[in-house]
Every structure is written in structure tokens, then in C-alpha cells.
Amino acid sequence: MRREKEEIAVLVRATPEKSKKDGDEHAVGVTGITEKGELLRLYPLGFRYGEGLVDFKKNDLLEVTVTRPEHDIRWESRKVLSYMNLQKPLKEREVKELVLPLVTSVERLNIEGASLGVVKPEIFDIEIKVNSIETYDRQQYFNLMGDFLEKGERARMPVEVRYIFRCEGEEACRGHKILLLDWEFNETVRNIIREEQEPAGVEKKIREHFFILMQEKELYFIMGTHFTYGTWMITGLFCPEKNGKKQSSLSGF
Numbered sequence: 001m002r003r004e005k006e007e008i009a010v011l012v013r014a015t016p017e018k019s020k021k022d023g024d025e026h027a028v029g030v031t032g033i034t035e036k037g038e039l040l041r042l043y044p045l046g047f048r049y050g051e052g053l054v055d056f057k058k059n060d061l062l063e064v065t066v067t068r069p070e071h072d073i074r075w076e077s078r079k080v081l082s083y084m085n086l087q088k089p090l091k092e093r094e095v096k097e098l099v100l101p102l103v104t105s106v107e108r109l110n111i112e113g114a115s116l117g118v119v120k121p122e123i124f125d126i127e128i129k130v131n132s133i134e135t136y137d138r139q140q141y142f143n144l145m146g147d148f149l150e151k152g153e154r155a156r157m158p159v160e161v162r163y164i165f166r167c168e169g170e171e172a173c174r175g176h177k178i179l180l181l182d183w184e185f186n187e188t189v190r191n192i193i194r195e196e197q198e199p200a201g202v203e204k205k206i207r208e209h210f211f212i213l214m215q216e217k218e219l220y221f222i223m224g225t226h227f228t229y230g231t232w233m234i235t236g237l238f239c240p241e242k243n244g245k246k247q248s249s250l251s252g253f
Contacts (some may be wrong), residue, residue, distance in 0.1 A: 003067050003081065008032030008040060009090050009098065010060050012222050012236030013183045028183075031116060031222055031235060032062065033098050039116040041077045041224065042066065058184075058236075059095055061086040072227065074115035092240050099220060099238060105167035106176055106223065106232055115225040118238075121165035123219070126211045127177065130199040132158040159189045159202070161210055163221070163234060178223075180210070180234045218242050 012031035029043035042064060056062060063086055066078035090098075102118040109117040161180045167173040188209055189202075196202045214237075222236035 003065055004078075006032075006034055006040065006064050006066060006078075007086070008034055008042070008062055008064060009095060010056055010058050010062060011039075011095070011099070011238065012224075013056070013058065014043075014181075014235060030062075031224060032064075033095075033102075037098055037101055039076055039102065039118075040066075041074065041116055042080050042083075043069075043077070045080055045083055056085045057089075059089045059092070061088045061090065074225065074227075076114070076116045095238070096240055103220065105170035105173055107167065107170055107172045109223065109232075115230075117223045119221045119223055120168040121163065121219060121221055122168045123163060123165045123211070123214065124175070125164045126207065127160075127162040127164060128203045128206050129160040130158075130202050131160065133193050133197070133199055133202055134158070158193075159206065161185065161206060165221075176232075178221075178232055178234050180237075182234070182236050184237070185210070214239065216242065 008030075010030055010032050014029035014031075028045050029041065030045060032040050032042055034040065062083050064078075064083040065081045067081060069077050069079040072079075099118055103120050104117055105119060106117075109119075162177050163180060164175065164177045166175045189206065192202055192205045192209075196205060217239040218241070220238040221234045222238060223232055224235040225232055
């Protein structure tokens with residue numbers, strides 16, 4: 001088993017999933033970018049509830065020891081054997097310098113056979129489905145998300161958001177409607193549900209956060225394919241402020 005060391009900047013922290021082997025263990029996946037501008041999918045980075053949440057966030061630099069996974073044929077995927085937070089987070093402009101050369105379209109990603117990519121969207125609207133306004137604790141909500149991933153879109157997430165957009169600069173793009181699946185999105189929704197008691201109020205605040213406010217930002221989608229179905233998902237948002245203004249957190253934590 002060949003091992004490699006990589007230094008990566010975290011672009012996306014995926015929603016944690018419950019381990020099938022140990023019910024107390026959870027694992028989180030990461031989409032990261034190397035110093036050479038290569039996108040990698042890293043999994044699993046494990047943790048346990050009660051020992052604190054994952055000790056890294058977006059833009060943090062991680063040193064990871066990885067190998068090729070046995071059952072994931074996507075060429076960007078790596079199995080994480082160990083990792084260390086280098087405690088040297090990149091500044092927003094540094095992340096943007098790495099991300100910009102990767103901007104492409106879903107159409108080109110399909111032609112290239114890629115399973116990760118960066119798209120600059122021209123957003124038309126968002127579709128919001130509020131299936132439940134129950135307030136879930138972190139572990140319960142993550143388990144619901146895990147069920148959704150395992151069963152595909154037949155299982156209903158508490159709240160679903162799909163962006164309706166076209167890929168900027170791509171003449172062949174006829175438009176897409178793609179699900180947002182992002183840890184910070186989940187946390188934002190949980191915070192909204194704590195404050196709002198009616199589905200209409202939840203939907204209004206989600207639209208403000210993820211559609212109206214996004215029009216003030218320079219928005220990029222971090223795209224990834226579903227392991228089982230191969231369909232595209234928006235796994236993360238990179239949204240620097242326009243004109244170099246300081247980036248604000250979506251989730252507030």
C-alpha cells in the first residue's frame with residue numbers, strides 16, 4: 001500500500017456520517033486543494049462526540065498521509081491514514097488564487113470524467129423544501145443526513161435546497177438544478193429552525209441567506225459527485241465578498 005503525504009487547504013467539510021463499524025464514531029470527508037492546485041477528496045477523518053468537534057475548518061492547512069482507496073474509483077479520492085492541522089490557515093485571497101484557475105463548467109467536468117470541480121454559477125433561483133421544522137441535535141441530524149446519502153433522494157432531508165443556475169461562460173450549458181449538501185448549510189438551517197416556528201418563516205430566512213445575500217458575493221460552487229449514483233452535488237460554497245471585503249461566515253459558529 002503506497003503512502004503519500006500531502007499538504008492541503010480545506011475547501012469543504014462534508015456533513016459527518018456515522019460509522020457502520022462503531023456507533024460512537026463519526027467520520028467527516030474533506031475536499032481540499034494542494035499547493036499545485038489539485039483538488040482531492042479525503043476520507044475518513046474520524047472523531048467522536050464528547051471529544052469535541054472536528055479540529056479544523058475551512059481554509060485550514062492540513063498535512064495528510066493518504067493512500068488510494070480500495071473501493072472508490074474516482075481518481076481524486078484518497079483514503080486518509082492520519083492528519084495534522086498545521087495551524088496556518090490561508091487567507092481568503094490565497095484560497096481564491098488557488099481556486100480561480102480551476103473554474104470550469106459541469107459540462108466540461110463530465111467530458112473530462114472528473115468527480116470534483118469548481119463552477120462559477122449564474123444563479124436564477126433556489127428551490128426550497130421544508131420537510132420538517134423539528135430541532136435536531138447534531139448527532140441526530142448527521143445520522144439523518146447519513147440515511148439520505150445511503151438511500152439517495154428517496155429519503156427526505158429535513159430541509160432541501162437546490163440551486164437553479166447555469167455555468168458562467170459555458171455556451172453549452174442549458175441550466176442545472178442541483179442539491180446543496182454542505183455542513184455549514186446544515187448548521188445555518190438548524191440555527192434558523194431554532195428561531196422560527198413556521199415553515200414559511202424558515203423558507204424566507206433560507207432564501208435570504210442562500211439566494212438574496214449570495215447575490216452580493218462572488219460565489220463559486222465546489223462540486224462533487226455522489227459515490228453511488230455519480231450525480232453532481234454542490235458540496236460547498238466559496239463566497240468571498242466582492243471588492244475584497246472581508247468574508248462573513250454563513251453558519252455563525
